[in-house]
Amino acid sequence: MRCCHRHAPAAAGSSDPHPFSLPGATEHYAAPRPVRAEHVRIELDLDFPQRAITGTCTTRVSAVRTVSTVTFDAVDLDVTAARADGAPVPFSNSGAHVRVELPRPLEAGQACDIALTYRASPRRGLYFWGPDAGYPDRPLQAWTQGQDIDARCWFPCLDTPAQKATSEVIATFPAAMTSLSNGVLVSDVTEAGRRTQHHRMAQPHAPYLVTLVVGEFDEATDTAGTTPLRYLFPKGRREDALRCVGRTPQMVAAYEAITGEPYPWSGYAQVFVTEFILGGMEHTTATTLVDTVLHDARAHLDYNAEPLISHELAHQWFGDLLTCRDWPHGWLNEGFATYFEVLWKERGDDRDEADHHRTLDLDAYLSETRDRYARPIVARKFQAPMDLFDRHLYEKGALVLHELRRRVGDDLFLRALRHYVARHRHGVVETVDLARAFEEATGHNLDPVFDQYVFAPGHPELKVEVRYEADDARLRIAVRQAQRTDAGIPVFRLPLDVVVTVNGQDTLHRLELTEAEHRFHLPCPAAPSQVRVDPRRDVLGALDVDKAVGLWREELAAAPEARARTEAALALGKDGGPRSVEALGRALGDTGHFWATRAACAKSLGRIRTPEARAQLLAALDTAHPRVRRAVVAALGEFRHDAQVAGYLRALVERGDASYFVEAESARSLGRVRAPDLLPLLEAAAARPSFQDVIGAAAMDGLAETQEAAAFPVAVARTAYGQPAFLRRAAVSAVAKLAEAANRKREAVDLFAQLLRDPQFRVQLAVCDAAPTLGDRRLLPALEGTTFSDPRTRRYAREAVRSLREGAPQAREVASLREELDALKQETRTLREKLETLALRPEDPVRKRAAKQAKKGRTPPPKRRR
Numbered sequence: 087m088r089c090c091h092r093h094a095p096a097a098a099g100s101s102d103p104h105p106f107s108l109p110g111a112t113e114h115y116a117a118p119r120p121v122r123a124e125h126v127r128i129e130l131d132l133d134f135p136q137r138a139i140t141g142t143c144t145t146r147v148s149a150v151r152t153v154s155t156v157t158f159d160a161v162d163l164d165v166t167a168a169r170a171d172g173a174p175v176p177f178s179n180s181g182a183h184v185r186v187e188l189p190r191p192l193e194a195g196q197a198c199d200i201a202l203t204y205r206a207s208p209r210r211g212l213y214f215w216g217p218d219a220g221y222p223d224r225p226l227q228a229w230t231q232g233q234d235i236d237a238r239c240w241f242p243c244l245d246t247p248a249q250k251a252t253s254e255v256i257a258t259f260p261a262a263m264t265s266l267s268n269g270v271l272v273s274d275v276t277e278a279g280r281r282t283q284h285h286r287m288a289q290p291h292a293p294y295l296v297t298l299v300v301g302e303f304d305e306a307t308d309t310a311g312t313t314p315l316r317y318l319f320p321k322g323r324r325e326d327a328l329r330c331v332g333r334t335p336q337m338v339a340a341y342e343a344i345t346g347e348p349y350p351w352s353g354y355a356q357v358f359v360t361e362f363i364l365g366g367m368e369h370t371t372a373t374t375l376v377d378t379v380l381h382d383a384r385a386h387l388d389y390n391a392e393p394l395i396s397h398e399l400a401h402q403w404f405g406d407l408l409t410c411r412d413w414p415h416g417w418l419n420e421g422f423a424t425y426f427e428v429l430w431k432e433r434g435d436d437r438d439e440a441d442h443h444r445t446l447d448l449d450a451y452l453s454e455t456r457d458r459y460a461r462p463i464v465a466r467k468f469q470a471p472m473d474l475f476d477r478h479l480y481e482k483g484a485l486v487l488h489e490l491r492r493r494v495g496d497d498l499f500l501r502a503l504r505h506y507v508a509r510h511r512h513g514v515v516e517t518v519d520l521a522r523a524f525e526e527a528t529g530h531n532l533d534p535v536f537d538q539y540v541f542a543p544g545h546p547e548l549k550v551e552v553r554y555e556a557d558d559a560r561l562r563i564a565v566r567q568a569q570r571t572d573a574g575i576p577v578f579r580l581p582l583d584v585v586v587t588v589n590g591q592d593t594l595h596r597l598e599l600t601e602a603e604h605r606f607h608l609p610c611p612a613a614p615s616q617v618r619v620d621p622r623r624d625v626l627g628a629l630d631v632d633k634a635v636g637l638w639r640e641e642l643a644a645a646p647e648a649r650a651r652t653e654a655a656l657a658l659g660k661d662g663g664p665r666s667v668e669a670l671g672r673a674l675g676d677t678g679h680f681w682a683t684r685a686a687c688a689k690s691l692g693r694i695r696t697p698e699a700r701a702q703l704l705a706a707l708d709t710a711h712p713r714v715r716r717a718v719v720a721a722l723g724e725f726r727h728d729a730q731v732a733g734y735l736r737a738l739v740e741r742g743d744a745s746y747f748v749e750a751e752s753a754r755s756l757g758r759v760r761a762p763d764l765l766p767l768l769e770a771a772a773a774r775p776s777f778q779d780v781i782g783a784a785a786m787d788g789l790a791e792t793q794e795a796a797a798f799p800v801a802v803a804r805t806a807y808g809q810p811a812f813l814r815r816a817a818v819s820a821v822a823k824l825a826e827a828a829n830r831k832r833e834a835v836d837l838f839a840q841l842l843r844d845p846q847f848r849v850q851l852a853v854c855d856a857a858p859t860l861g862d863r864r865l866l867p868a869l870e871g872t873t874f875s876d877p878r879t880r881r882y883a884r885e886a887v888r889s890l891r892e893g894a895p896q897a898r899e900v901a902s903l904r905e906e907l908d909a910l911k912q913e914t915r916t917l918r919e920k921l922e923t924l925a926l927r928p929e930d931p932v933r934k935r936a937a938k939q940a941k942k943g944r945t946p947p948p949k950r951r952r
Contacts, residue, residue, distance in 0.1 A: 421483020659690025692721025757788025
């Protein structure tokens with residue numbers, strides 16, 4: 087989890103994406119603002135046994151035009167009294183809004199204080215957690231989460247991002263606990279076993295950014311320049327917390343340098359809480375983080391939480407200091423924070439890590455367009471603002487910023503970024519504000535970029551063919567945009583970089599694409615050894631390059647860009663010839679290559695799946711880098727029914743590995759090879775404790791891959807409340823995949839109907855994800871009839887319903903198709919090997935002479951008999 091809200095449901099099995107807007111969606115625009123909030127004071131008493139709150143929220147409002155009433159957003163708040171400047175006033179409460187009648191009209195520019203006293207047992211916005219029968223060790227905590235429109239669920243407010251106000255939070259709770267809120271702590275009083283802490287935020291911020299966390303925590307402190315830093319975490323987890331946040335000071339310094347804006351607030355705190363419904367949330371001065379990212383030294387071998395930490399820190403500038411005016415422009419919050427993950431990778435690690443991270447973002451976005459929908463980033467037709475928090479808002483938003491950087495260059499990009507921040511600090515922004523800032527700072531009119539990538543759906547799908555024409559001493563590059571343009575997706579105008587290597591010298595060519603098809607001819611005095619198309623994979627779109635396999639092999643060995651070597655490794659997996667297997671094996675074993683390139687080599691060898699490829703993978707099983715070793719183990723899972731591979735994987739599962747993730751992958755791959763007698767071993771592996779239960783979850787995946795009926799009750803047992811949370815979700819997926827093989831789909835339907843009401847909303851999401859795999863329409867009444875409090879679950883349930891009604895392929899059908907595909911692949915490999923063997927045989931001199939004469943137009947004389 088490296089973001090605020092992102093969750094991608096499983097693909098529904100359709101290659102034809104659906105519309106983004108579901109039936110019943112309406113267009114949304116920024117709310118009118120007849121009054122402006124200037125200051126919000128929240129006084130709150132928390133009753134943990136009753137999971138209830140009582141309090142008073144006083145909002146100072148100033149009139150923009152003459153008003154006689156003020157309407158506050160207030161969901162399920164039992165308002166008992168209303169006062170205006172201290173005097174009681176009439177009010178009405180619809181359950182969603184409280185309308186306050188003012189004693190006299192407020193004229194434009196006039197202000198008054200409106201106080202609403204209320205009580206509530208919140209279902210959203212503020213959450214109480216504590217030990218229960220299923221999780222007796224869960225800590226007692228309360229915390230808030232207001233994005234997108236949930237602030238109204240715990241205090242009455244003008245709940246829109248544009249209503250920025252200063253704030254105070256005065257919270258009373260058990261004396262053994264402490265609290266964290268926005269700004270600075272101005273008083274701390276304990277009396278009669280109750281503690282009251284008063285926090286004040288002196289600078290304006292949006293309602294969804296107001297926070298309160300209450301619990302028992304250990305604490306560590308640090309500084310970033312003159313900015314005080316605080317880290318709050320569960321008791322006894324100091325070292326685990328510092329592994330996550332230890333480089334926060336360096337991140338602050340990097341972001342100050344990039345934005346030209348010193349850290350804009352009084353301090354920065356990060357608190358790890360239980361059962362947080364997001365990965366993290368960037369409350370002003372006080373980020374809340376889910377405690378499941380806390381990790382030990384073993385997990386740290388191949389995991390770190392810095393993408394999440396850097397993302398949430400970036401929001402202190404983008405989201406908190408500059409805030410989107412309304413949620414359709416939310417990419418100005420989330421796209422920036424996601425791209426700053428990449429910028430931190432560049433500065434905190436290196437360019438190769440940054441390029442790899444950015445490619446993961448691209449893959450995530452492209453996957454969503456294939457499996458779900460393609461939409462404009464700025465979209466107004468939806469049911470709930472949370473519908474927008476997807477791969478378009480985050481990853482595509484980040485990639486748009488990279489595209490802008492690509493168009494203007496690094497120096498002008500930083501100049502424009504700093505101009506944008508300086509002009510709009512403490513304000514609200516729309517996409518046009520970013521476009522104008524770039525134009526003013528760089529002199530470039532980038533409106534076409536915004537029109538193509540932000541206000542229109544889709545992306546370019548480039549098909550590139552590279553051919554060397556020796557007779558003309560030139561390189562022919564044909565480029566075709568293959569995307570469908572019948573749903574508002576444009577033909578894109580973009581630059582495409584190509585680096586040609588001849589006699590050891592690189593020449594960069596920037597090709598300008600303006601039409602659906604182009605043919606370029608580049609001077610090339612000798613055959614090139616490399617032709618690297620988009621060598622760092624910068625283009626925001628899909629790219630398919632067709633060129634001689636020898637070029638791919640040379641690029642894998644010698645391309646200066648790690649990303650180009652990785653692309654070459656993946657391309658060679660489609661070739662599969664003996665020389666390509668040798669090249670992949672050499673690169674896999676070369677510790678000088680970037681780890682992701684070596685991992686791509688392993689993936690391609692698994693895809694090739696010949697005895698020679700297997701030998702290369704088995705030889706790399708003891709490689710030192712854990713991420714490469716994990717890729718090797720995953721690739722071995724492609725060798726279905728291979729007794730030798732199964733033996734190695736079984737031994738690895740039994741003895742374990744220094745890396746949680748390698749050990750987990752061995753369990754998953756062992757199930758994929760479908761060796762006999764796996765259930766006892768995988769069931770035992772499912773019980774092993776590990777970071778985020780990666781081993782147990784992978785063992786569940788492995789059990790599902792076996793398609794053995796006896797695995798079904800094992801998976802069902804692991805879905806129970808009280809089992810580790812990550813394991814439960816993996817078990818839900820396994821139940822869906824095993825139900826048909828076990829002939830127990832009715833039981834699976836009943837179980838899923840029950841789990842749709844589970845207290846852990848991520849288990850509800852897991853059921854929605856698994857429903858199309860189960861493929862049983864008897865689940866429809868539960869999906870349609872269950873009331874979900876979380877808007878994400880509501881949307882994914884509706885997508886699951888649509889998938890079931892359309893008849894997505896079921897688990898057994900998918901497994902059968904995979905078996906058939908594997909058989910066809912094996913036949914193709916066998917034929918290719920035979921052809922290559924024939925091609926490598928010494929040529930018959932008589933045939934060679936005959937072919938030469940035929941080429942000259944002569945018929946060879948008949949062979950004489952002796």
